[in-house]
Amino acid sequence: MDAGDLARRLAESAEAVCRRYLSAGRRHGNYWLVGDVRNTPGRSLFVRLRDTASGAAGKWTDAQSGEHGDLLDVIRESLGLADFRDVAQEARAFLSLPRPDPAPSSRGRPAHERGPAGSSEAARRLWAMAGPIAGTPVETYLRRRDLTALHGTAALRFHPSCFYRADGDGPAETWPAMIAAVTDPDGLVTGVHRTWLAPDGRGKAPVENPRRALGKLRGHAVRLGVASDVLAAGEGIETVLSLRQVLPDLPLAACLSSTHLAALIFPPLLRRLYVLRDDDPAGDHAVATLDARTGEAGIELIALSPRLGDFNDDLRHLGRGALRAILHPQLAPPDVARFLDTVAL
Structure with missing residues (x-):
């Protein structure tokens, strides 16, 4: 039984998992509320207890930190476990499942490389x-x-x-x-x-x-913040992080390549997508593909262009003030007030 199977089995008993590992929280409707995934009292983190229109049972999001994950993550973080084998062992014990037979040795391979x-x-x-x-x-x-x-x-x-x-x-x-x-x-x-x-x-x-x-990367992304109606997506992690320096609350997605950027799966509530444009043929193709896809989905697309090679170049060589000024006229007017850190503009 792999991690996906364990996560699905845990999700079938989501409330029992929360009562065991997030005991500082409490149930509220279809959600379990607690301070964070390390079982701090509060209401910032919510775990879905049943499948809903907005997500699957067992999935959780911390509205304050932007962290999200499944119930295996809850077990790992609440107990302070570092090794996945320990997390899986704890999950199996909770589910009363037998331990798996030892896998054949993969000599010379680190643990994370074993398997397909x-x-x-x-x-x-x-x-x-x-x-x-x-x-x-x-x-x-x-x-x-x-x-x-x-x-x-x-x-x-x-x-x-x-x-x-x-x-x-x-x-x-x-x-x-x-x-x-x-x-x-x-x-x-x-x-x-x-x-x-x-x-x-x-x-x-x-x-x-x-x-x-x-x-598996296609359509998926490195996500920074929780997307709702507005999202900014680009290729590189550092390029995307550069926007965080002046757009601190804008949800971001790094897709890691122009091919995967073009195939990004849109969040269900998305209404406006900013695309961090790379000035090369592959970047142009990604923007064109996304423009067609967002048009069909009724999503507004706005391409953001750096002044230099990429937005991290703008940040490092021109400074935050210049980066704010570069982005300001490219943003939709409602997003200037909503997301742009206007210090020094």
Whole structure:
């Protein structure tokens, strides 16, 4: 039984899971309310107890932090577990399921690489092994790119020794890495994106391909904030994070490539989509494809263009004030007041 199966079984007993692992909360209608996924008293986080029009049972969202996930995440975070095997063991114990037979050995392979190559299950194992970015080389790396407003970035984690191979049969190396969760519209982790870093975080690791994705990506994204009627989507994580520096409350999605950007699955309440345009033929094709798709869906599309190569270039070389001024005339008027940090405009 893989992570998806366990999550579905837990969702069938969502209220019982919440009473066990989020005991500081309480039921309110079709939701369980609590302060956060670590079982702090409050009402910021809500867990769906039944399937509804807005989502599946067992899915949860923290309205304050922007975190979201399933009941396996609840077990992991509430108990402080780091290894997916421990999370799965706890879930099986809760569900009164037998332990699985030991899997055949995969000599020489790190735990997250075992199983079908490139699978979502492997991606979820790696995600479960990673931890918060605060005080790590990931935070150093992002701050050196002037990305200092890092609220609502629960989709980013740090792995201190992530395996890297130059090719499928090459020797394994280990480097610190930024791990980004790729999720579907319900918040299920379907893949991860890895950026291998230098040990001090002052740049990328000196490897041939320091960025790689794993798992199912098409239509999904690295999500920063909870999308409702407005969303901004682009390719790169750092490009998308650059908008967060001056549009602090705008929900964002990094799709990791122009192909996956063009295939983005739209949130059900979406009415306006901002597309962070890359100035190349692939970027132009993505915008054209999305323009046709949003037109059919009754969604307004607005392409946002940087002054330099991308929005992180604008941020680093021109500064936040200039980035605000570049974005201001490109935004729909209602979104200027709603999202734009107008300090120094």
